[in-house]
Amino acid sequence: MLDQASKLREKMQNQDKKDIKQTRVITVTSGKGGVGKSNFTLNFALSLMDQGKKVVIFDVDLGLANIDVLMGVSSKYSILEMIENQKSIWDIMEKGPGDLEYIAGGSGFNQLMRLDEDQLDYFFHQLEQLQGYTDIILMDTGAGISRESLRFILSADDVILVTTPEPTSLTDAYAVIKMVHGLDPAAVFRLVVNRVTSLKEGKHTADKIAMVASQFLGVDIDRLGYLPDDDHVMRAVKKQIPFYLQYPQSMASQGIRRMAEVYLRGKDELDEAKGMKGFVDRLKNWMKLT
Ligand SMILES: Nc1ncnc2c1ncn2[C@@H]1O[C@H](COP(=O)(O)OP(=O)(O)O)[C@@H](O)[C@H]1O
Ligand SMILES: [Mg+2]
Incomplete structure (x- = not known):
């Protein structure tokens, strides 16, 4: 009885703290490569930070591992090394420009599913440490549907799908x-x-996708917004500085800012985030099913 009462009190106290940190996991994905997914992820993260959110990027785009290239830094450690060398998630978290924190999946990330049970448990346990540390985890998954990115998509709170026209x-x-x-x-x-x-x-473009998805699958597609084709993106990529920092007044930056606003404003209408624990639980589940 006492236990129930104290649980209730705790729950109410938590609701009081308006913006409690129930980490929201967002995966960013695309069908085709080269559509601007990594640039979107990086600059969207910076804009969310600008609007007061704490964000960690989790770069699980295999092979090219390009978030760090876009930031002009090279990551020292990756998830795979964390697991193999028993490092903690804090050991492998690195800082890029604008104090953006990120974790590199590393080029061997697709070997993840070949890990033995102890290693997987270690990986999950480290992921769970992020609970409460950050408001949002943005995952840049690979293009197309690999088994790994599919599992990350299925386990996330939100899926952002990037396309071009x-x-x-x-x-x-x-x-x-x-x-x-x-x-x-x-x-x-x-x-x-x-x-x-x-x-x-x-x-x-959005109408076309929404129509087909609704007609053939009965799926509603939510729109986050549109980003202009803007030379500043390419210029920033060449400089290895995120366009949001290098060209804050560019059309691309304005577009990103609007999307971050739309995302944060609409967040209340979305399902409640299940947090990092929820993400890990779902990931475990999907690993059994897919
Ligand atoms: N909004 C944009 N305007 C102009 N060029 C863009 C834009 N978004 C992306 N690009 C170009 O596309 C390239 C690939 O972007 P990137 O984010 O690496 O794609 P992905 O991660 O989907 O493979 C960039 O290097 C840039 O030259
Ligand atoms: Mg990419």
């Missing part, structure tokens, strides 16, 4: 929706149309 990018984005929906009909997608030449083109 190109037909190939669109059909690949649709393939992602279809595949994820097939495994989890409740999955919600938030669409970002990148490299649009006009607002109209952005809307038109």
Whole structure:
């Protein structure tokens, strides 16, 4: 009885603390590669930070591991090394420009699923340490649907799907929706149309995907927004400085800022975040099922 009362009190106290840190896990994905997913992830993170959120990027884009290249830093450690050398998640967390913290998956991240049970437990345990440390974890997953990114998508609180208006990018984005929906009909997608030449083109592109998804799968696609095709992005990539920091007044930065606002404003309407623990539980589950 006493126990129940104290639990209730605790719950109420937590509700009082308006913005309690129930870490929200967002995976960013795309059908096709090269659509601007890593640039979106990095600059969206910086903009969320600008708006008062604590964000950690988790770079699980295999092979190219390009978030660090975009930031002009090279990561010393990766998740795989953390597991193999029994390091903690704090040991491998690094800081980029604007004090953005990130964790590199490392090029061997796709070996994750070949780990033995003890190693996996260690990995999960380290991930859970992030609970409460940060408001948002942004995961940049690889393009296309590898088994690993599929599991991360299915386990996240939100999925942001990046596409461009190109037909190939669109059909690949649709393939992602279809595949994820097939495994989890409740999955919600938030669409970002990148490299649009006009607002109209952005809307038109989003309409097309939304229509097909609704017609053939009965899935509602939520729109996060449109990002203009902007030379500043390429220039910033060459300089290895995030465009949001290097060109804060560029169209691309303004677009990112708007999206971060939209995301944070709409957050109350989204399902409650399950936190890092919830993410890890779901990940464990999906590893058994997929
Ligand atoms: N909004 C944009 N405007 C202009 N060029 C862009 C934009 N977004 C991305 N790019 C270009 O596309 C390239 C690939 O972007 P990147 O974020 O690495 O894609 P992905 O992670 O999807 O493979 C960038 O180096 C940049 O030159
Ligand atoms: Mg990338």
